[in-house]
Amino acid sequence: MTDNYKDLSITREEVLTAKTKGQDELKRLIQSARNSGELVFILENIGSIPLSFGADCFLSLIEYENKDVRFWAIKNLGKLKSIELLPVFMHIINTESNTSVKREAVSSIGRMRRTEAIPSLISILKDSDPKIVCQAIRGLLVFKGCKEVDTKLKALKDHENEMVVSVIKKEYFGNESTKKDILPHYETYPFLVNTVVKGDVRDIMHYVPDQSVHLTFTSPPYYNARDYSIYPSYEAYLKFLADVFSEVYRITKEGRFLIVNTSPVIVPRISRAHSSKRYPIPFDIHHDLIKMGWEFIDDIIWMKPEYSVKNRIGGFQQHRRPLAYKPNTVTEYLMVYRKQTTRLIDWNIHQYSDKIIEESKVPDNFETTNVWQICPKSDKVHSAIFPYDLCKRVIEYYSFVGDLIFDPFGGSGTVGRTAKKLNRRFFLAEKDPVYFEYMKSFQRENIFEGTPTHFLTLNQFKSTIL
Numbered sequence: 001m002t003d004n005y006k007d008l009s010i011t012r013e014e015v016l017t018a019k020t021k022g023q024d025e026l027k028r029l030i031q032s033a034r035n036s037g038e039l040v041f042i043l044e045n046i047g048s049i050p051l052s053f054g055a056d057c058f059l060s061l062i063e064y065e066n067k068d069v070r071f072w073a074i075k076n077l078g079k080l081k082s083i084e085l086l087p088v089f090m091h092i093i094n095t096e097s098n099t100s101v102k103r104e105a106v107s108s109i110g111r112m113r114r115t116e117a118i119p120s121l122i123s124i125l126k127d128s129d130p131k132i133v134c135q136a137i138r139g140l141l142v143f144k145g146c147k148e149v150d151t152k153l154k155a156l157k158d159h160e161n162e163m164v165v166s167v168i169k170k171e172y173f174g175n176e177s178t179k180k181d182i183l184p185h186y187e188t189y190p191f192l193v194n195t196v197v198k199g200d201v202r203d204i205m206h207y208v209p210d211q212s213v214h215l216t217f218t219s220p221p222y223y224n225a226r227d228y229s230i231y232p233s234y235e236a237y238l239k240f241l242a243d244v245f246s247e248v249y250r251i252t253k254e255g256r257f258l259i260v261n262t263s264p265v266i267v268p269r270i271s272r273a274h275s276s277k278r279y280p281i282p283f284d285i286h287h288d289l290i291k292m293g294w295e296f297i298d299d300i301i302w303m304k305p306e307y308s309v310k311n312r313i314g315g316f317q318q319h320r321r322p323l324a325y326k327p328n329t330v331t332e333y334l335m336v337y338r339k340q341t342t343r344l345i346d347w348n349i350h351q352y353s354d355k356i357i358e359e360s361k362v363p364d365n366f367e368t369t370n371v372w373q374i375c376p377k378s379d380k381v382h383s384a385i386f387p388y389d390l391c392k393r394v395i396e397y398y399s400f401v402g403d404l405i406f407d408p409f410g411g412s413g414t415v416g417r418t419a420k421k422l423n424r425r426f427f428l429a430e431k432d433p434v435y436f437e438y439m440k441s442f443q444r445e446n447i448f449e450g451t452p453t454h455f456l457t458l459n460q461f462k463s464t465i466l
């Protein structure tokens with residue numbers, strides 16, 4: 001916030017002593033400052049101010065050239081909580097160009113907590129900067145229950161800014177989704193637990209109740225890049241994924257997570273006379289996910305060693321001709337989304353007992369960055385399986401012991417086996433009978449150890465519910 005303090009000749013103690021001696025002494029100290037750095041240092045270190053102090057030692061600074069000086073002058077004026085300063089703050093709001101300074105003036109009006117300030121705060125709701133509007137909302141929410149304030153604030157539910165809308169929805173329109181929450185948040189339906197269903201996931205999800213899944217981690221079939229993923233067009237492929245993920249949204253519990261592993265894919269050229277085509281899957285499905293209500297949380301990069309990926313750079317290496325550069329792709333995305341809610345993460349956490357929270361504590365040596373360096377895993381039956389370490393991290397970081405973890409594209413069942421190992425429960429769908437049988441073979445080898453896993457056809461699954 002401040003310039004640098006290297007050459008300061010003033011100490012914090014001197015500022016506090018001057019304040020203790022009274023406003024004249026403080027004013028003298030402020031006037032003795034040699035530059036804006038010293039001025040900011042003094043203003044920043046004043047701390048609380050007796051309400052009996054006058055405003056004049058700060059008033060002279062509100063037009064100061066340096067924005068940090070203006071900011072701190074206004075912050076100190078705000079501490080006086082004087083309604084007489086309302087016109088001053090309004091003048092700043094109408095003339096100031098710096099957002100932080102302007103916001104501090106709005107905050108100062110809010111701090112007064114005076115009904116006389118309500119019309120001014122209401123007038124600020126028309127500001128073009130959403131941060132300023134949010135600050136005014138904050139000041140007005142002190143008067144929640146007052147008819148005039150409630151009417152003005154409720155009208156903002158149609159505001160063009162999403163942040164403003166989400167604050168108003170939380171304050172005035174409750175949480176629609178919780179009304180449908182039949183089970184306690186930590187619970188799920190027994191017929192889903194440790195179950196693998198053979199069939200198209202779109203048919204399977206049809207029988208899954210609203211809000212029954214705690215976490216979905218999946219890697220969808222890649223567009224026409226492998227045998228199991230043939231779609232008539234890229235558009236049809238994106239539509240298929242949108243259908244799946246909007247159903248995942250419905251069956252996900254309030255405020256819980258979806259993590260989608262994808263990367264751009266390349267569909268090979270048909271002959272040397274044509275070029276191959278690259279499809280940016282993570283970027284294209286992102287828009288659909290946001291539209292259906294998923295809130296974007298994070299992008300995690302899964303980074304693989306170069307030796308483990310296909311060599312694309314070979315051709316370029318020889319001739320080094322610009323435009324022909326094709327780097328080896330060592331990354332995939334783990335896009336992290338949360339089901340929309342007005343509740344904070346703390347609410348989700350506190351749906352669990354202290355014992356479960358303790359048991360679910362993420363062990364030491366967790367990853368601190370969004371780049372996860374993990375070797376890919378090859379498999380004799382399935383060509384695109386998750387490495388165990390990738391699943392382990394996702395499940396440990398985004399679920400609690402006992403949670404139900406869903407993978408709509410189960411494949412070889414890595415998500416299920418890892419979930420079980422980490423004392424979670426799982427629900428998987430897989431269309432291909434070969435992979436379904438492959439998962440069963442893990443059962444025979446007792447890899448899905450512990451409580452039994454149910455391998456069901458779609459009809460058998462239906463009959464467990466009806």
Ligand SMILES: C[S@@+](CC[C@H](N)C(=O)[O-])C[C@H]1O[C@@H](n2cnc3c(N)ncnc32)[C@H](O)[C@@H]1O
Pocket residue numbers: 199200201202218219220221222228382384385386408409410411412413414415429430431432435
């Ligand atoms: C990328 S693989 C997932 C591999 C898995 N993550 C693992 O660790 O083994 C995608 C899987 O989705 C399956 N699949 C494709 N379309 C499906 C659909 N409509 N319903 C269910 N499964 C489908 C494919 O057969 C394939 O096994």
